[in-house]
Amino acid sequence: MRNPRAFLRPLAVGAPAPVSEVPFRPSRMIHFFDPSNEKMAAKVPDIAAKVDIILGNLEDAVKTEKKEAARLGLVEIAKKTDFGDTQLWVRVNSLDSPWVLDDLTTLVTEIGDKLDVIMVPKVEGAQDIHYVDRLLAQLEAKGNVKKPLLVHAILETALGVTNVEEIAGASPRMQGISLGPADLAASRRMKTTRVGGGHPGYLVRQDPTGDDLTEGRTTYQQDLWHYTIARMVDACAANDILPFYGPFGDIKDVVACEDQFRNAYLLGCVGAWSLHPVQIDIAKKVFSPSKEDVEHAKTVVEAMGDGSGAVMINGKMEDDASCKQCLVMLDLARELAE
Ligand code: GLV
Numbered sequence: 001m002r003n004p005r006a007f008l009r010p011l012a013v014g015a016p017a018p019v020s021e022v023p024f025r026p027s028r029m030i031h032f033f034d035p036s037n038e039k040m041a042a043k044v045p046d047i048a049a050k051v052d053i054i055l056g057n058l059e060d061a062v063k064t065e066k067k068e069a070a071r072l073g074l075v076e077i078a079k080k081t082d083f084g085d086t087q088l089w090v091r092v093n094s095l096d097s098p099w100v101l102d103d104l105t106t107l108v109t110e111i112g113d114k115l116d117v118i119m120v121p122k123v124e125g126a127q128d129i130h131y132v133d134r135l136l137a138q139l140e141a142k143g144n145v146k147k148p149l150l151v152h153a154i155l156e157t158a159l160g161v162t163n164v165e166e167i168a169g170a171s172p173r174m175q176g177i178s179l180g181p182a183d184l185a186a187s188r189r190m191k192t193t194r195v196g197g198g199h200p201g202y203l204v205r206q207d208p209t210g211d212d213l214t215e216g217r218t219t220y221q222q223d224l225w226h227y228t229i230a231r232m233v234d235a236c237a238a239n240d241i242l243p244f245y246g247p248f249g250d251i252k253d254v255v256a257c258e259d260q261f262r263n264a265y266l267l268g269c270v271g272a273w274s275l276h277p278v279q280i281d282i283a284k285k286v287f288s289p290s291k292e293d294v295e296h297a298k299t300v301v302e303a304m305g306d307g308s309g310a311v312m313i314n315g316k317m318e319d320d321a322s323c324k325q326c327l328v329m330l331d332l333a334r335e336l337a338e
């Protein structure tokens, strides 16, 4: 669908502005909690004060018999909590589940004005976004919701990856896309058994230096998600929406979590999911430009004057294109500081 605005005919609230026109909001981590878990729910006000986005999860990781409790728990928490500048998101159940219609109906009509973004799992094509789009317009009208809700798709099936460009451009409601490595691995029949991150078996090995094939051959672990992240980033950038890395399930392995988040940051993602409080600070650190990067970017931008031509700085050639990269860095640092 090349003209998504022509498709969307909201009943009450008008088409949302494209994300590029929406004021910047820090989005370095999407922190997941289970609203059916009373211990977790009690911590929501404290956690919300520390994160950019807090998300009530209704989908996977919530047991079938808890689906309703999770939905109603989120309504209750949202009604009694002041989230301040923190965004409140929900991950609803997938469109082929028996719960999603009730998720959307209840949440939009009950707490539509508190919610910022609806995360939709297992999106496989533009038609999934169009369905949610239409339904949201109807529910917003019914619930008198003042601002249009935005939609975030999880890229976690082989078909979804195949159609990522049309998903990214399917509606002006599209806020962004997250890579869901766990479901994607299953959908692709990858032979991993993890929730995100790398795998020691996925590596490259140096060529042998002699006849002995076992000696001195350094191995380097590769990034299993490079192709999909890069594809998702291109689709998002081309449609002015935001790309995110998803979950990293090995909570204890803070080193590999930071590596995975950093790879995503360097490739263009704006944030990642945090599944445990320990991952909040990792995301904050990784998805904020470092002091050194900001200093370097300032030096290049100052030296480049009007941004054209070329200069040498510490033996390295900088030109219009590296100046633009530095401006991306400086913009992000400024926006996060505001
Ligand atoms: C997230 O939902 C994933 O499947 O990785």
Ligand code: MG
Pocket (backbone or CB within 6 Å): 060, 121, 156, 180, 182, 183
């Ligand atoms: Mg998933």
